[in-house]
Amino acid sequence: FAPAGKIVSLGGVDAMKSVLGVEEVILTKKPGNIMQELTSNIDKVGHIIASGDTLEKAEQSAEQARKLFELEVDETAGIDWGLVEERARERFSEQVCWVCKSCDGKNCASGVPGMGGTGSQKSFQDNSDALAEWRIVPSYVRHSVEADSGIELFGRHFEHPVLGAPMTGAGTNLKEALSESELSLGMLRAYREAGSVAFLGDGASLGKFPVILDALEQEEGFGVLICKPREDTEEIIQRMNQALERGVLAVGMDIDALAFRTLHLRGQKGLARPSEDIAKIRDRIQAPFILKGILNVRDAIAAAVAGVDYIVVSNHGGRVLDEAPGAARVLSEVRQAWIDNGGSPDGVLADGGVRSGADAFKYLGLGARAVLVGRPSVIALAGGGPVALRYMIHQYARELRETMHLCGVSSVMEVPEKGVLQLATMGDGPSGASLFKKS
The missing domain is CATH 3.90.600 (Glycinamide Ribonucleotide Synthetase; Chain A, domain 4)
Known part of the structure; x- marks a missing residue:
């Protein structure tokens, strides 16, 4: 057939x-x-x-x-995307996700646990709100360019900078709409086949990690593992090394999950760590190392001093702290602090509210080298499996290239240099302004 x-x-x-x-x-x-x-x-x-x-x-x-x-x-x-959304609604209970037309936290079916944000959902909402404050400024009177969305990351070449965000807790958050194996394998396979890579989390409960490892093994390690900042440092290092034995491209910690509700519900305790303690963990890992959850200049400096290779500017999808800023609101200053203290300009990633290739372009314009996509990935998997997720990824990547073409940008690295973003509140100001100095 x-x-x-x-x-x-x-x-x-x-x-x-x-x-x-x-x-x-x-x-x-x-x-x-x-x-x-x-x-x-x-x-x-x-x-x-x-x-x-x-x-x-x-x-x-x-x-x-x-x-x-x-x-x-x-x-x-x-793929019929309307049908994908309809099937996702059927698989999710009304307490998990309504698959809204606009996934921005303003009419969410759930909180944490669930698919929503914590508290009033304002942190979740501000990811989309912060992106919406920026406008994309095209350029038409110029030489023609071919838009190449390829990037180099973790020592690999990817076709585009649209990556999968670490999503776990299928039972706790999705009420078994997907199994943990379906979620992990679906993310890894779809993003790999679509030309990039997915991140996986290690899960809040101790028993979930073997499922994550099995998924990584089935996909020859083609993924990235992000561990919770557990109190037990040796447990973190052991998990990272187990993932590295299976060939993962990079490992890291989502440091903002130290008080994550689902971690506490599973009897696990998170721990904040100063720069020197993060450096000790990083020194024991023979692979690219990531800190996810950076939202301020102080943490960006601390990450750079600790020798971290990559940071992800993120408010954890609004799932950790209520009233936190959206990633796009702080990205440029965090990036500059990171670079000023020895971090690589290529080492900044971001997530939060990416719902199109244009959203990805905005993050690139603000200084990220790649973006991570979370909730839409889960909706695609629930509604149509890895095929639907591949369709969504390809669509985002195509929209990104189209936006690059219309703005006269030939590569991802050029986006923050071209003056392609404008604050919606600028009024009669300049038609576009580069946020960064050309190197």
């Missing part, structure tokens, strides 16, 4: 016809046609006519020929 999607190529027909007993092979589709979900013979790619002394022999010939048929289908081309 052919999967739904756009037919890329068909082959093997001559080999099929050479099978003893096969009289004819009739194709009803061709490359470029869209395949729907199979509901009748009309939906099939083709038909095999076979004969034999008995019905059994004819069926054997047809089956032998069928195995020689070569079919390549782009499954993402057959």
Whole structure:
């Protein structure tokens, strides 16, 4: 049976016809046609006519020929996003997620645990609000450019800077709409197949980590592990090394989860650590090291001093502290403090409120080298599995490249240099202003 999607190529027909007993092979589709979900013979790619002394022999010939048929289908081309959202709503309970038209925390079905933010949801909301304060300024009178969204990260090349945010707690937060394995494997596979990489969290409960490790092992370690800032430092290091044994590209800690509610619900205690203690952990890890949850200049400086390789500017999706600023509100000053104290300009990532390629572009314009996408990834998985998630990632990446093209930006590294963002409150001010000095 052919999967739904756009037919890329068909082959093997001559080999099929050479099978003893096969009289004819009739194709009803061709490359470029869209395949729907199979509901009748009309939906099939083709038909095999076979004969034999008995019905059994004819069926054997047809089956032998069928195995020689070569079919390549782009499954993402057959995605109906409205149907994905509808199916996600069906899988989520009303206490988890309503799959709102705009996922911005302003009409959320749940808090923490759940898919929402903590408290009044204002931290969740401010991720979108902070991004909305920036406008993208295009440039049309110029030489033509080809937009290349590729980036170098963790010693690897990726096709685009749209990465998967660390999402765990399928039972606690999603009420089993997805299993932990479905969530972890779905994230890893979809982001890898779509040209980038997904982060995974280690989970609040101690028993969840083996599932995470199994997912990483199945995907040959192609992912990034982010550990909770547990009180037990040796437990953190052990988990990171277990992930590294499976080949992960990088490891790190989401330092803002030290008082995370789901951690406490599982009887685990988080711990704040000064720069020197983070440096001791970093020194024992032979891989790129990330600190996620940076929201102020002090922490950015401390991370740089500790020798951290990457930081993620993030308020944890508004799930840790009520009334925290959205990441876009603090990104540029955090980035500058990081660089001024020895951090790499390529070592700044961000997340929070990314719902399109234009949102990703804004974060790049504010100084991030890549962005992480959380809630929309889970909605895509719940509504259509890894295929739907790949579709969403490709859409964000395509929108990003289109935005780059319209702004005359040829590479991700150029975005913060081109003066492509303008505060919505600037009024009659300049048409665009670069936030950074050219190096």
